[in-house]
Amino acid sequence: MAPPKLSVIGFSLKNLIPNSSSWITTCSEAMHALEEHGAFIAKYDGVPQELDDAIFLASRDLFDLPTDVKLLNTTDTPYHGYTGQIPSMPLFESLGIENATTTGGVEKITKVMWPSGNENFSKSVLMFSKAVAELYQIVMRMVAKSYGIEENCESLLESSVHVLRFMKYLCPQGDEGNPLGVVPHTDISFMTILHEKQVKGLQIKTKEGQWIEVDPSPSSFIVMAGDVCMAWTNGRIEAPYHRVMMQGKEERYSLGIFTFIRDLNIQIPQKLIDEDNPPRFKEFDHYKYIHYHRYTNDGKKSECPIESYCGIN
Numbered sequence: 001m002a003p004p005k006l007s008v009i010g011f012s013l014k015n016l017i018p019n020s021s022s023w024i025t026t027c028s029e030a031m032h033a034l035e036e037h038g039a040f041i042a043k044y045d046g047v048p049q050e051l052d053d054a055i056f057l058a059s060r061d062l063f064d065l066p067t068d069v070k071l072l073n074t075t076d077t078p079y080h081g082y083t084g085q086i087p088s089m090p091l092f093e094s095l096g097i098e099n100a101t102t103t104g105g106v107e108k109i110t111k112v113m114w115p116s117g118n119e120n121f122s123k124s125v126l127m128f129s130k131a132v133a134e135l136y137q138i139v140m141r142m143v144a145k146s147y148g149i150e151e152n153c154e155s156l157l158e159s160s161v162h163v164l165r166f167m168k169y170l171c172p173q174g175d176e177g178n179p180l181g182v183v184p185h186t187d188i189s190f191m192t193i194l195h196e197k198q199v200k201g202l203q204i205k206t207k208e209g210q211w212i213e214v215d216p217s218p219s220s221f222i223v224m225a226g227d228v229c230m231a232w233t234n235g236r237i238e239a240p241y242h243r244v245m246m247q248g249k250e251e252r253y254s255l256g257i258f259t260f261i262r263d264l265n266i267q268i269p270q271k272l273i274d275e276d277n278p279p280r281f282k283e284f285d286h287y288k289y290i291h292y293h294r295y296t297n298d299g300k301k302s303e304c305p306i307e308s309y310c311g312i313n
């Protein structure tokens, strides 16, 4: 049997006029992929090549800063700031920018990293984050249309905030080095959109337990459901397990737009509940879930934290 693959779906902006026939086809492909794997690859043209080059240059600039400067990026929310030198994941380093689609959010971190400013960095971050957030909105409106939950979706979009995370992976040491970049996990976000530069490594697990290798390309954006999307859709779209395995001799750089829902409780839309589909999750607050996941013993040791936090058995 051929190894499983993620669907590659064209998201060219000129074909995505809402409810046009090409929009409807794209919507049905995206929904099929999300319900099957919780993820797909969007071939998206909203990030021009120059911006793509600029954001990866920005990433190198950022990781080249001294560790004590990077450590100044602290946040109240776990995993939104700087992470590095984790004993279980020695190859991995990452740095987040909260509210990355707003000038205020971007300027705040730029000033901490470069007190005298870095206009190239802040401009690239803002433009890239806005372009990827647009892809998020397009996908969300497809989910909404397909389930008939447009109103619920619009209020979610108004409450969506985006963290841009830069990620860097070193090569394993020697032939015997452990290739594990990031341990298998599902994301604590509502949705995540990943983008990587040349070097592969990301693998996504199918429901049957096989690992799919994702091939990087400049216009590929991996759209992936997080735990909170799974709860909101009453389990129709599941958050897939994924991991990073390093291979070869090149360092790997990737980027992720992680979307979170602020100041609005996550509640399953009534349309997704009926006799055959009773509610599987209680209403909850996204940030309280993150806190549970990262800071409580129950959350840390749970096999499926979203189920143990707000699942209805």
Ligand SMILES: O=C(O)CCC(=O)C(=O)O
Residues within 6 Å of the ligand: 167, 182, 187, 194, 196, 202, 242, 243, 244, 254, 255, 256
């Ligand atoms: O670097 C990647 O491609 C994936 C990183 C990831 O899964 C995460 O940070 O949650």
Ligand SMILES: [Fe+2]
Residues within 6 Å of the ligand: 185, 186, 187, 242
């Ligand atoms: Fe992840």
